[in-house]
Amino acid sequence: MRVLLIEDDSLIGDGIKVGLSKLGFTVDWFDDGADGKEALLQTPYDAVILDLGLPTIEGLDILKAWRNAGIDTPVLILTARGDVDERIKGLNSGADDYLGKPFALREVQARLNALIRRRNGVTKPLIHFKNITFAPDTKTVTLNGEKVTLAPREVALLELLLLNKNKVLSKETIENKLYSWDDDVASNAVEVHVHHLRKKLGKDIVKTINKIGYTLED
């Protein structure tokens, strides 16, 4: 899951980036509203976390600009103002959910999961595939009922493939979803992760479609 974070406060921005990365998200963080606004126009993010209290550009203006441009990526707004009016204004401007400061990181994670789940049309909190069960909320994977420990990027890859079951994802698409702009991506990184998934969950779990990409097939 690749997430765009627009937050001007360095400690909060850094905290969300580090925390969500640890939880298996890929986070691009911008402390400047204008740059962040551009980023969503360039990159296919799964969700956006947008702070409304930006110093030079109104968070709501960015949101409206995106919606006017036809971008329907789910947006979670962060607001320090507790008043109802602002929340309503945010939701009316096209936000999908809001969080009032001070919030916990786990709440950001849970709301992001809910937003992404809703967007992908998955309403059940658990995703089943063959003998694998995946819990998007906790990012836990079980094989035949036994818990399997996966690295964050492996979890992200599995989730991406599960949400796009029976669709073929190119290596480039996977890279885009798995890595932020700050990451150095090795040319064989996706192959390595697929190799690890097969090792941990079974040889046939990920199917390689030659020269196109990877897929999970029922």
Next chain:
Amino acid sequence: MLKVVPYLADFCKKIDIKKLKFSLCFRLMFFFVVISAIVWGIAGYISYKETRESIDEFFDTYQLALSRQLAAADWSAVSQNTQDVTDKLIKNVENADDDDDAIGFAIFTRDGKMIFHDDENGKYFPLNTTAFGTFVNERLEREGDKWRLLRLYSADGRYIITVGQELEYREDLAMDIVEEFLTPWLFGFIFLLLSIAGLTYFEFRPLKKLAASINNRSADDLAPVNMDNAPVEVKPLIGAMNHMFQKITNLLKRERSFISDSAHELRTPLTALKIQLEIAQMADDDASMRQQALDKLQKGIERAERLVEQLLALSRLEADNGHYDNVEILNWNEICSHLIDEYRLMVKNKTIVLEADDKAQPPFCTGNHILTALLIRNLLDNAVKYSPENARITLKIADGKFTVTNSDTVVNENILQRLTERFFRPAGQKETGSGLGLAITERIAELYHCQLVFANTDEGFAVTIQAKEDI
């Protein structure tokens, strides 16, 4: 009538003398009574005196005329029998007794024998051979009454005619006249007194209404009082109150926005702390991740601490409204030098210089040392934080201005306008800060009737403190 007394006594007990002193109605009535009594007394005394003189004149003339008539009569034929007959005749006259004090007379022979008198008083008139042809006041032997007597010789020179009138009669008459003259006054006076009591009660109704309308207000209702129908005398009071209400409203508005801004601003560092703590907790066996989170937590706590300190400083500056003690003559050069020494130890790669000689004129010469040091520190701190490596920071005191310039720094014009806004922080700041430093600096400058001027100059970004320009 007697039944009223206990009620009146009870009423008097209820009246608080100390409070009465402050009752306008009571004071008006009191002074009215005192002044009226004095005026009444003087008028009464003067009219009594004048009436008395007029009465004397009138009766003296009458007494003289009677004396002349008696002197012209022939008294040789008068005998004791005549006296008796006359007395009897007078006694038969109706109401003769009523006229008792009016006037009396006695006729003496030159050897002192009384030959005729009016029955009532004349017989007691003393014989005095010294005072003739003039009015004298003498006491009669009987009862010691004082009488006004006039003595003349009869026309033939054989008899002494004495005509007299009791002085008390004249005094009583004068008193009666004055009394009759003053009695309507007394009623008028009582009527006026009651009118004053009534009028003060009714005329002070607008004040009572005003008090009631203010009493009935809720604490946050500070709308101006309508003064269209208020008496001219009360208008200044209402005007002053409305002015005060306006000032309180502004103050409340400022306080509320300050509290809400503060609460809002505290949420951000609190969120940062919460998130960094969570990261430290979920780091598991990733020691470097935990360490980084703890370092950031530490930084976040320091930031929150500084924010709280600055909020307190700003709220104190607002609340005290500039009434700071310990005003002394300020040595700007010394304060700047101390601060520069302090910062030079911390910042090795930037140059900080002070441009000022001993005669340099600072923006204000007397003030609170701590506040002035805080003002300079905030400006110096900003210059150090927001200037690039190897920048040159200049503190300059000259011509009633204090300027801090940091070289190689340009601040966007849009941001210049908002620098002193509370909690304003431009985007993309690497340095932590509360956004309150310049708001505090501006507030301190205002206390000393100075203002902050920001400018991008050839030497770099400059902040100047100078006397407020008159608008």
